[in-house]
Amino acid sequence: YVFGGEMEPQAAKTYSDLMARSQELVAEDTLRSLDLSTVGTLLDVGGGSGAFLEHVGRAHPHVKLMLFDLEQVAPTAAPRFAAAGMDDRAQIACGSFKTDAIPEGADSISLIRVLYDHTDETVAMLLAKCWASLPVGGRLIISEPMSGGACPEPAGDVYFALYTLAMRTGKTRSIQEISTLCRQAGFDIIKTPKPARAFVTRCLEARKVASAPAVNFS
Template sequence: MDVPDRSGRSKPRRGTNWLHRLIANPAFQAWAAQNPFTRSISRREGADLFNLVQGFTHSQTLLAVVELRLLHRLYDAPAIPSDLARLCDLKEPSMVVLLQATAALRLVKRQKDGRYALARKGAALLGVPGLEEMIRHNRLLYRDLEDPVAFLRGETIPEVAAFWPYVFGEGAAINPEASQEFSRLMADSQSLVAQEILSTISLKGIKHLLDVAGGSGVFLSLALRQYPGLTTDLFDLPTVIDTARTRLDAHPGRVQFHSGDFRNDPLPTGADAISLIRVLFDHQDDTVRALLRKVHEALPPNGRLIIAEPMSGGTRPDQATDVYFAFYTKAMGTGRTRSADEIMTLCRAVGFRGLRNPATHRSYVTSVVTGFK
């Protein structure tokens, strides 16, 4: 075990990497910042470290921008701080602070005449379905992580967990409004996920697709548009099915709806492919094993399995999934962000074969695992 020195730092054990000891030396850091051969590296790594330190202010700046609809107010034309302050019910000095911070984050840009205009990244934020709602929703996670050590030790009661009533099965019956709110939030972002899945894998050759826990039907809606010969089933809780019916009415005769809870009810049979879109990371391993076993039993020989959700980088940790999604699923209290290898191991254990993890364009949106019975 390392022994703390007078500064409170641990003295490294013999054999610790000499380079790490050198880099951790304040005298070396001062020298590296001035040396012409190392200063660019030193400054870049210093800036990266400071970005880690100030990350919480980025998220809170973003929340203020969304709550005040700042980007929406700049959508049609640039504006001066005093006008924006009046519209947002802020004093002008406070608005200037927010605008400067937002410009530094490249969501807006400051013009030479003193006005602020929407930047390309800000316009992109407005164009991503559900992103503003997710930013608002993250207030729950932010509060849950106020004391991260207590959170990791399991000494807190996360607010995020209260937002997931139907993960616990009968919670949906107890609080249908909360489950519907979650379904709306998921639906807003599901279109990006659906696009990513269908640009990564092909559904050619599939005649009938069952989407388990298919929510409001966003994935099926896009799949039905891209594959005119496809017929589908959607299986989900009764409180969610009604939302899906409204969306999928545009595809008469091509969708059958099945109400149920996959933990307690059998899955519909007759599909030659079954999809699990953002389902497994909601649940612990025992629930996932039971679900995969049901999926395997419901499929015919050579039936196809499609799993899509944010996945851990595993042996190559991923900044999006191993930070945001890993902490989020821990806050849920029921789920876990798994690597593709972990998911494929669970699939093999119930009999799936030919498992693959094709690369997606945006792993922070989703990753994909496919296999066959």
Template sequence: MNPPEQALSAPTVPAADRPRATADLVPVAPATDRAPAPSWFERVRDRWYKLVATDEFQRWSARFPLTAPITRYRSRKVFDLVSGFVYTQTLYACVEIDLFDYLSDGARTIEEIAHHGEMPIASAERLLNAATSLRLLIKRRHGRYGLGPLGAPLVGNVGVTALIRHHKMAYHDLADPVSLLRQGSDFRTELSRYWSYADAPRPQAIDDSRVAAYSEIMAATLPPVAHDVLDAYDLSKHDCLLDVGGGEGAFLSLVGARHARLQLQLFDLPAVASRARTRLEQIGLGDRVQCFGGNFHADSLPTGADVCSLVRVLLDHDDLSVLRLLQRVRAALPKGGVLLIAEALAGAKGAETVGDAYFSFYLMAMGKGRARRASELHQMLQTAGFRRSRELPTRFPIQTGLFLGYPISNLGNG
């Protein structure tokens, strides 16, 4: 869980190791009177797309045998963009009536599904046809419907279904995206109220009633990312792990199950850390874990761990907040320690829409943070005083980018 930025004091750093100013994070090109002239390739491409945009070309390309398949494919992709909200609402309706779990024991008739969903048969048929077109379901013999290739993975998937239900707020907030873009963080949204730490003046004072809902959804949606991290990086070489912004301890619970010798530490807001302590004690990790409450933007981090993790933490915060948090992590790590950063990335190959579209707009509605590119995280780690960093491949880069950071030296608690 990730509190908002507060006024901080950065750790004392020797001049030779001192990070550059925050302004250096994003190099600014020198001012010029006019933009550089477009290249030959850019001019050719612009002329090509100007031609493609004409009605004559589109009609011709739809008839010509070599271009017709491409034209039809791109037409479908454009229509998918237009219809995307309807697709998400179809999925949302299926999840709301627990349709995938209901069909997990076998295909059902329209009448049975209508009774299960408490809706007229005509409405059930409408929903089933839509879900079938999206490959969530498959129409079987004798008018029955069963799980499809995209619906089957959702059976019993608590994390994904919780996220789908949660997105009802995001759909509401993004109903007028232009107003949101123009007003930025001054625009009050349901998501900013839901993530209560996003605009709280004193996040460490937030009580249990305000952290319960978002703590639970974070815990429910974290396991896939945690398994990606644990499969990509071997924690058995370490003695103690500090999970900063560790929520209710979902990540530490999975770490503890895999590595019986590893000591565990968790740092989060006091109300969240208290929930984590209860949860971790209930699953038998009480003798191996220490839970610390505080504000990681205002308080020093606990020491004693030789590996520190930031799992889905940085993307919720602006660059200055992230830089200062990285400095605090570096100060808490001993010489030879390692920082693990796990989060979705902008510009990830094959998953560009995740960071540049989904997280970009979701975090705008939330009012904090942004998804970053791999090159930006490497630069930020260097600026924060980490001597080197590297990226590790994961099984599902669409959800998990994984970085290792190695501090210059142990600089105290800072």
């Protein structure tokens, strides 16, 4: 997935199931940190089998849900949405953010445990595509493990340093590093709340501003 190769259907399902199970704590901490009650439509890029969107949908029954992920992965979200009674307000789109444009139509985009799997160059490209997809004033939500930066967080920093070493790509970034990448893409940083459990996830909220530069990566 990270290196852009093909995934066998069973491997994709196994990966999606693992990510969905580990998504529980991330979703809980994200929804505690950020108020999503004013979101109209949320697009989860790299949303896997829809675990995060299911949590959002349960917490905020008015929010419309959109999911974007690889064609081997995204369809696995359909049974989840149906079982949760959300299939009438959920849309699924297949594609790769590396080669395709991010779908339009959402006022908010979430990137849940996506950035740390990728290089700075790929992250910059993804953020620029998110900027292009959102309307002016649109909201960007990032939630993933982050390094402590100048104030290391031992448990998370050590574990995820080993994780990205094993993955052979990506890195855990500090909130300052991610904020810089977001600003370079044209976002204003709105909120970076203190994490409840830094080793689980940390959140950043940003908004698209009208005067921001947009780089076309589609």
